[in-house]
Amino acid sequence: MKKRLKNLIYPAFIVLVFITALHVKINSNKKQISSINLSNIETLSYAETTNTSCLGTGSLDCTPTNTKVKYIY
Amino acid sequence: MKIKIQYIIILLATISCTDNQQNEDLFKGKDKKLFSTPLVTDSVYMRYPFRIKKLDSDLIISDLHGSDFYCYRFSYPQLQLKQIFAARGHGPHEFLDVENIRFNNAGDIVALDANRSMITTFDISKTTNTKQINLDKRLLRTLDFDIINDSLLIVPDYTGDNRFSLINNQGFIVNRLFKIPVKTKTKSSSSTVVSQAWRSFLDYNPENGILAMVTQLGHVVEIYNMNNRSIVKIVYGSYGEPEFIDKGGYAVPNGIMGYSDVQVGQNKIYALFWGRTFKDIRNNAEITEGGNMLEVYDLQGNPLCRYILDKYITGFCVDEKQNTLLALDINSNQYIVKYKL
Numbered sequence: 001m002k003k004r005l006k007n008l009i010y011p012a013f014i015v016l017v018f019i020t021a022l023h024v025k026i027n028s029n030k031k032q033i034s035s036i037n038l039s040n041i042e043t044l045s046y047a048e049t050t051n052t053s054c055l056g057t058g059s060l061d062c063t064p065t066n067t068k069v070k071y072i073y
Numbered sequence: 074m075k076i077k078i079q080y081i082i083i084l085l086a087t088i089s090c091t092d093n094q095q096n097e098d099l100f101k102g103k104d105k106k107l108f109s110t111p112l113v114t115d116s117v118y119m120r121y122p123f124r125i126k127k128l129d130s131d132l133i134i135s136d137l138h139g140s141d142f143y144c145y146r147f148s149y150p151q152l153q154l155k156q157i158f159a160a161r162g163h164g165p166h167e168f169l170d171v172e173n174i175r176f177n178n179a180g181d182i183v184a185l186d187a188n189r190s191m192i193t194t195f196d197i198s199k200t201t202n203t204k205q206i207n208l209d210k211r212l213l214r215t216l217d218f219d220i221i222n223d224s225l226l227i228v229p230d231y232t233g234d235n236r237f238s239l240i241n242n243q244g245f246i247v248n249r250l251f252k253i254p255v256k257t258k259t260k261s262s263s264s265t266v267v268s269q270a271w272r273s274f275l276d277y278n279p280e281n282g283i284l285a286m287v288t289q290l291g292h293v294v295e296i297y298n299m300n301n302r303s304i305v306k307i308v309y310g311s312y313g314e315p316e317f318i319d320k321g322g323y324a325v326p327n328g329i330m331g332y333s334d335v336q337v338g339q340n341k342i343y344a345l346f347w348g349r350t351f352k353d354i355r356n357n358a359e360i361t362e363g364g365n366m367l368e369v370y371d372l373q374g375n376p377l378c379r380y381i382l383d384k385y386i387t388g389f390c391v392d393e394k395q396n397t398l399l400a401l402d403i404n405s406n407q408y409i410v411k412y413k414l
Binding site: 051052057058059060061063064066068070071072073 | 120121123137138170187188214216231269272289320321323324325326330333351354355362387
């Protein structure tokens with residue numbers, strides 16, 4: 001009886017660890033996706049009202065103005 | 074024994090569930106510090122010296138933000154100013170921009186004006202325009218180029234359908250090759266936006282047929298063999314591929330400032346890496362322009378070493394015969410610096 005119980009406990013423990021790890025992974029992914037979506041929504045709303053802006057003197061290609069700048073936002 | 078196996082399984086399960094998106098530092102333990110010697114030139118004011126090319130006793134420097142002229146020719150090693158050329162303006166032989174300069178097989182200087190979509194060849198003895206090529210209308214904003222041979226040039230552009238195009242000496246597209254090596258799929262962005270984010274600098278060495286491309290907004294080095302038109306290797310560095318936000322059809326940089334220049338040597342590839350996040354650049358307006366890491370790969374894309382420079386530079390050229398590096402330090406008035414490799 002004891003041996004049977006032992007045989008059951010170990011696999012159950014492994015399954016539990018798997019489920020916990022998977023749960024943590026899925027939750028962390030959910031958080032990432034939601035933050036990405038939020039920033040996208042923010043970006044889209046910006047794009048509707050303002051254009052891309054370019055700042056300073058640099059080597060980045062500011063496509064809307066065909067100039068070279070330090071920072072694009 | 075059973076317990077040990079179960080512990081191993083648990084350990085493996087935990088490892089498999091951990092996030093492993095950050096690539097490893099390919100140059101860990103391979104850093105070498107280098108110290109520069111500034112070279113004194115005739116007093117020529119440049120706003121943003123960006124490209125430096127040397128052929129025998131000629132040294133050409135281009136200014137990305139030239140006020141009256143874009144290109145300067147010096148004697149080397151005396152560094153006396155010989156000529157100023159590529160005048161800024163809207164006239165028929167004038168320039169609105171010079172992205173890069175090259176020497177062709179005849180030793181003449183070839184310059185790319187992205188804003189006029191034009192490649193111009195100068196006679197080096199007179200620095201007068203000898204030939205102008207209007208780029209194919211199907212090319213969308215070509216920002217770099219190199220010369221394959223007398224009748225072929227290589228150009229990337231913003232269409233994004235292919236990684237780069239081969240054009241003939243009339244400017245027409247002859248062939249389009251490869252795809253942008255995007256690993257992370259961006260669902261909604263158009264190929265044009267993706268190609269903006271993957272804007273790259275390139276260099277081709279006709280002696281070994283190797284073409285290298287490096288991303289300005291990411292940590293990716295692409296190596297192609299143009300003799301058999303194959304991909305040698307795509308190297309993803311620790312910062313990974315370019316990050317961007319698609320803002321109204323434009324790619325707004327969101328990750329790092331990556332590479333700004335590359336050179337394919339006889340047996341090595343040299344790539345200048347900045348490694349600065351745009352968050353840092355945004356928060357610190359006084360941050361110096363340029364990068365101080367010169368990564369060196371073999372022609373198969375294996376990392377050999379990383380030189381840590383004492384100056385932040387924008388462009389460079391390596392003289393493998395002399396074992397020296399000439400570089401452009403835009404944060405100083407003495408903008409040409411020399412390193413012994």
